[in-house]
Amino acid sequence: SAVISQKPSRDICQRGTSLTIQCQVDSQVTMMFWYRQQPGQSLTLIATANQGSEATYESGFVIDKFPISRPNLTFSTLTVSNMSPEDSSIYLCSVTSRQGSQNTEAFFGQGTRLTVV
Amino acid sequence: LAKTTQPVSMDSYEGQEVNITCSHNNIATNDYITWYQQFPSQGPRFIIQGYKTKVTNEVASLFIPADRKSSTLSLPRVSLSDTAVYYCLVGDPYNQGGKLIFGQGTELSVKP
Numbered sequence: 001s002a003v004i005s006q007k008p009s010r011d012i013c014q015r016g017t018s019l020t021i022q023c024q025v026d027s028q029v030t031m032m033f034w035y036r037q038q039p040g041q042s043l044t045l046i047a048t049a050n051q052g053s054e055a056t057y058e059s060g061f062v063i064d065k066f067p068i069s070r071p072n073l074t075f076s077t078l079t080v081s082n083m084s085p086e087d088s089s090i091y092l093c094s095v096t097s098r099q100g101s102q103n104t105e106a107f108f109g110q111g112t113r114l115t116v117v
Numbered sequence: 118l119a120k121t122t123q124p125v126s127m128d129s130y131e132g133q134e135v136n137i138t139c140s141h142n143n144i145a146t147n148d149y150i151t152w153y154q155q156f157p158s159q160g161p162r163f164i165i166q167g168y169k170t171k172v173t174n175e176v177a178s179l180f181i182p183a184d185r186k187s188s189t190l191s192l193p194r195v196s197l198s199d200t201a202v203y204y205c206l207v208g209d210p211y212n213q214g215g216k217l218i219f220g221q222g223t224e225l226s227v228k229p
Contacts, residue, residue: 043217045216096210104166105151106153106215
């Protein structure tokens with residue numbers, strides 16, 4: 001299993017500013033994933049953060065808006081830049097772990113609830 | 118990654134068995150079926166994963182017919198604490214790098 005800590009758990013930010021969300025995992029992992037969950041919606045993958053290389057972004061998400069750092073195998077940050085009210089969402093960090101010879105299971109942090117005013 | 122379709126919402130009562138069906142007509146040979154549970158203000162939590170036939174763990178059972186175009190998550194004797202959103206995901210966990218594509222999910226409401 002994996003334990004993921006995210007900081008901050010919530011924040012209220014002014015439009016036009018930026019917020020950096022931190023994600024710490026209790027074990028070394030090759031890839032970390034960042035998701036967004038808008039109010040009342042499902043999760044949408046923003047990007048995959050690989051250690052030692054640039055993040056891979058999904059369609060509709062760009063590095064200028066959501067820069068990601070991955071300095072080592074246990075840590076990543078996601079920055080939400082130049083925020084607008086439309087960025088108000090829960091942002092979640094995730095890793096995947098293979099459980100023995102069977103299940104491949106994803107573990108999620110508690111999320112960061114961002115409100116942009 | 119195969120697209121999934123599941124009911125938007127379901128209601129149940131405590132003590133009942135709940136079956137949530139997910140359609141995935143375009144499932145590929147290497148795809149597995151995985152279900153996650155999400156409570157409000159929490160990240161999703163893994164429930165069960167299977168490839169074919171039936172899988173059972175301490176939480177739920179997963180039934181997968183021979184054609185694998187659908188699957189059913191079965192929750193025995195639900196309680197109020199099972200009220201959550203349940204997501205069905207289909208994909209190859211070994212070759213898609215661990216990224217997950219979530220569908221809309223099924224919001225289960227358990228009433229006393």
